[in-house]
Amino acid sequence: MTTLNLGILAHVDAGKTSLTERLLYAAGVIDEVGSVDAGSTQTDSLALERQRGITIKAAVVSFPIDDVTVNLIDTPGHPDFIAEVERVLSVLDGAVLVVSAVEGVQAQTRVLMRALKRLEIPTLIFVNKIDRRGADPDRVLANIAERLTPAVVPMGDLAGASRIVEQLAERNDQFLRAYVDGARLGDDVIRRELAAQTRRALVHPVFAGSAITGAGTPELTRGIASLLPARTGDVDGPVSGTVFKVERGSAGEKVAYVRLFSGTVHTRERLPFGDGHEGKVTGINVFAQGSVPQRSEVSAGEIGKLTGLAEIQIGDAVGLPASNAPRQQFSPPTLETVVVPRERSEKGRLHTALAQLAEQDPLINLRQDDVRNELYLSLYGEVQKEVIEATLASEYGVAVEFRETTTICVERPSGCGAAVDFMGDDDNPYRATVGLRVAPLPVGSGVRFGLEVELGSLPYSFIRATEETVRKTLAQGLHGWQVTDIEVLMTHSGFTPPPPYGFSKWSSTAGDFRHLTPLVLMDALAEAGVRVYEPTHRFFLEIPGDALGPIQPLLGRLGAVPLSQDLRGAVAVVEGLIPAAQVDSLQRQLPELTHGEGVLESSFDHYDPVRGALPSRPRTDHNPLDRRQYLRVVKRVMRQGLEG
Structure with a gap:
């Protein structure tokens, strides 16, 4: 049996969760269609989702269409939870984009369609709510062609045979010649060409109907089975998959949702994942036929829930990295807030709870300010903040308050700068020499680290310590904001090797490089300047x-x-x-x-x-911009660590 991993995407309130319910009902997986308003849907299983009537977390449910197993992933529609959609895009074979026949194309609809087009994910469009007052499917179809993509092919009641053929002819010269020459194009020929172009994401068939009444959904179901690309996958190939969701089980254990592109994973086998990690798979559940039965294996094309991998994180590759792993498609959060417990004694519990929430949504970017003993969260909007507050109260029993929400800026280097601290200098107490040069990179490049020293001139552990520290330090630039689009090259290095007979307290350690690197990097950045x-x-x-x-x-x-x-x-x-x-x-x-x-x-x-006065953000590190303070604080922290 082939598998189709299908995403349902939409602007909030367009009806995608109701459409999911209708598809499950039509497939015989559920006995009655659940209601978002009544909180009885299959995919909105969180108490908060039922209370608010919105999808917060991506959810997976499986159902059959003929000989195709469809793993349907219902995604949030509210822009505050776009990170959930981001993670789902990397595992999809196809998508259905839902548009309201009343409101038409909305802000989030356009954001989603742009991402689907960039990734060339085959996409059907479903114009929902045609039974509602004010619905105008023809107006919305024109709206879609104008604001989403002109490559739309109306189906069902929206269709016109000549319009379908004309759209297909625009993208296939052979098909165009046959059409112009007056050749008779039978229904089978048109259907095959439509399927071929849809699977290549060249055109987007548009269906219309009502998820509530079921109108138009049989046609959509047939379109899902015949127009989108179901996969078989190489079950005997090397293991390759992607983690797109992490949650905690009833006993507090990590549960990783993995879509396998190749190979087979068995229980009790050791599985490599992420950046050099490995763990033993202790349990597997596979989505199938509306349930998630326990299995001894999960194979290519399927989605499984894996337990036993304690260090696994969202976005990790399982086995071999996927060759087509996409870049981030949506913007990072642009807002930030401080969260504090209402009871001071709850600080420890709050940090633990937020750390677990950050496992499920890494983009909230939990940051701890060790100077002020405060916790920072990155956010997309106020609704997300309200959901986090309610989650902390209901699931972790921690009541919190938020400070004022502020905008997150970024820093980029204005020019080039360099600095070096030599081992033995009066103001360098570490057994390390570190030289760094920084330079600007094109927008979107992120952070690149490279070497201008000979690879064998420094132990690899010291190089790695330097790179990790560079990336960590750049989280706070000269004004306290994340520094991006920057190249950092290591230009000088030096260390004291251990004596032939073993370790000496006078030998260099990775810690020497970790402590010295922030000072050198900030000096180089100060010479370069930032905007x-x-x-x-x-x-x-x-x-x-x-x-x-x-x-x-x-x-x-x-x-x-x-x-x-x-x-x-x-x-x-x-x-x-x-x-x-x-x-x-x-x-x-x-x-x-x-x-x-x-x-x-x-x-x-x-x-x-930024024009005018430059905004700054309070530092949460040991402030390498102030060498004297930095050295004093680091020395104290190291002494406390030794005494502890």
Whole structure:
């Protein structure tokens, strides 16, 4: 039997969880269709999801369509939980993008479609809620073609035979010649060509229906089976898979959701994963036929839940890394907050709870400020903060409060800089020589570390210690923000080797390099100089035409830059760029200025240089910018460690 790993994606409230329920019901996996409002759906199993009526965590459920096993992954629609969608994209064979027939294409719909197109994931589009008041499938179809992709092929009631053939002919010269020459193109020929182009993500068939009533879902089901690429996989090949979700079991053990691309994993076998880790698989459950039975193995194409791998993390490769592992498709969180327990005695429990939540969502980027004894979290939005607060209270019994949410900036080097500390210098108390040169890289490059010293001139453990420390130190640049798009080259090195007869207290250790590297790196960065960049959103604003006058001064005050302005009858549409920190202010003032009729869509676009006074973030490390303080604090910490 072949397997299709299928993602269901949508803007919040478009009806994707209801569509999941309808597909499960049609396949005979459930006896009745669950309700999001009633909290009775299969995939929204968390208490918070049932209470709020939104999907927070990606969930997997399996059902058959003829001889194809479909592993359906229901993903969150709210933009605050886009990280869950990010992780799912790497394991999909195909996707269904759900669009409301009432609201049409929305902000998150466009973000999702851009990612699906970049990854060339075969995608069907389902126009849902055609039974609702205000539904207009034909208008939404035109909306999809205009704002998502022109490569749409209407199916079912939306279809016209000539429109289907014309779309296919645009992307296949042989098919085009046959069409132009008047050759008779039978239904079988058209269906085969449609399937071929859909599986190559060249076109996107559009279906219409209602998940609530079931209208149009049989046609969608047939489309899933016939148009999307089910896989068989090489079960005897080398093991290769990806971890896209981690949760805790009833006994507190880690459970890793793994999609296998190749090979077979058995219980009790030792499995390599991540960056040099290895563990013994103690249990396997495989999604199949609406349940997750315990099995002795999981094979290529399947999704399994593996236990026993204590060090495993989201994003880890299992076995051999996948050759087509995608880059990050969505923006990182752009907001940050401090979380504190309401009871001071709960600090330890709070840290443990947040560490476990960070296992499930690494992008919350738990940071501990050892100077002020505070915990920082990165966020996508206020809803995510509310969910974290409720989760800590309900699942961990810890009541918390949040400080004011602030915007996360980044730093990039302005030029090149270099520094070196030689072993034996008066202000270098470590048995190490470290020289570093920094230089800017193109936007999106991240951090690159390289060597200009001979590879054999320094023990590998010291090189690794230096690189790890460079990456850790760059989490806080000259102004306290993450430094990115930077190249760091090691230009000088030196150490004291151990004597022939064994270890000596005068020998160099990896610790010497870890302690010295931050000082050298900050000196090099200071010579290079940095610029601070703030996140900028692209916005789409739809307002009554008579509200355009009052809105324009507001956009100016908020630092927004309109890129286009269009009057469409009585409606004005403005698109442009706005600092992320000002989006909430625009959203709050919009109702009063537009008589409650304004609609704002926004999503991260890029980082822009900060104008005026540069914002800074309090440091949470030992502050290598102040050499005297740094050396004093590190010495004290080392002494406490020895005494402990």
